[in-house]
Amino acid sequence: CINDVQRIKKFLIEHGFNESDMIILTDDQKDYNRIPTRANIIKYIKELVSDPRNNDSYFFHFSGHGGQLELHNLLVDPLSEGVRLTVVFDSCHSGTVLDLPYVYSTRGTIKQPKILLQGAKNALDTGLRYFQGELESFRKSVKILATKTLEGHVIRRKNLQTMSSVADIVMFNEQTSADAHEGGQATGAMSYALIKSLSRDHKQTYKELLNSIREILHEKYAQRPQLSASHPMEMESPFTI
Structure with missing residues (x-):
């Protein structure tokens, strides 16, 4: 959803990311290389994580429809210790898209496999x-x-052993995807809830943020948010990107 991309872009700029460091692919682009085809998505993911360095912070957002990619191999495997990656998905297959091994409930505990x-x-x-x-x-x-x-x-x-990572990787997604309409505009439910929650209070713990997203979604939608991670994490620690 193009509206989601613009909202996320604004959100990232407000949180210290530079627009010049962003790679944005949307269906309305005139340049074919900036249209979110499978080939372009893979190309730019590889470019994004080609040279990870200590204290680097990455943010990956996908909103729309499409098939599954081997995103764990593309996004997770190249990252090294000291690197942070935050992922937000509003798409089909989002429940298993990164195959991160630790999935947390809104109580802040790891869900039973x-x-x-x-x-x-x-x-x-x-x-x-x-x-x-x-x-x-x-x-x-x-x-x-x-x-x-x-x-x-x-x-x-x-x-x-195979799906964990030494990098700090956190993914927000829904167990099932949903299209939403807010203010007369189409939006992904997860993207909308995340931005709305952080706009209310940007100083939240991961547990507080997950619960806040759940409450926002519960007002209008049946979707349930998930937080998954590359290794065990402290849910009472402050959310950061």
Whole structure:
């Protein structure tokens, strides 16, 4: 959404970013190289993170429709320790777009991985079989449960190792994307809520900001915000870009 891009641009300038350092791709550009085609997006992402240095701060925003890119490989993998990246997504597939391993709830705690939740359900089903007297089925279930749980922990550990990063990476997105209209203009719900929250109070913790975004979205939309990170973070620390 072009309106989102203009709002984010204004927001970044107000927070110390220089317009000359920005790469902006929108559908209304006359220069083909500034239109957000897949090739152009990949090209400029690579250019953006080509020479990361200590204390560099990056901001990546995407608002619109489109397929998935291997953005973890493009945006996350090149970054080194001491580099900060803040990402805001208003798009389809935004829930898994960067595949960052640590997803935080509005309580400021790490959400349980799906594999562990499924393991708990399997354990409950196994216990019910035992109490219902299905002994043979119980024995088989215990074996299957033990195997699945072990595989789940192996997968989880592998994901943490491969998807984490020494750089400080934080992503704001919705579990599902939504188009919104504010003041007669089209906008992405996440972009709108983020800017509105920080316009009210720019000195918030990550936890406060996530809750504020949730409250703003809850007023009009069904979408639920998420915050994910490249490594465990202190949610009571001040939000910064």
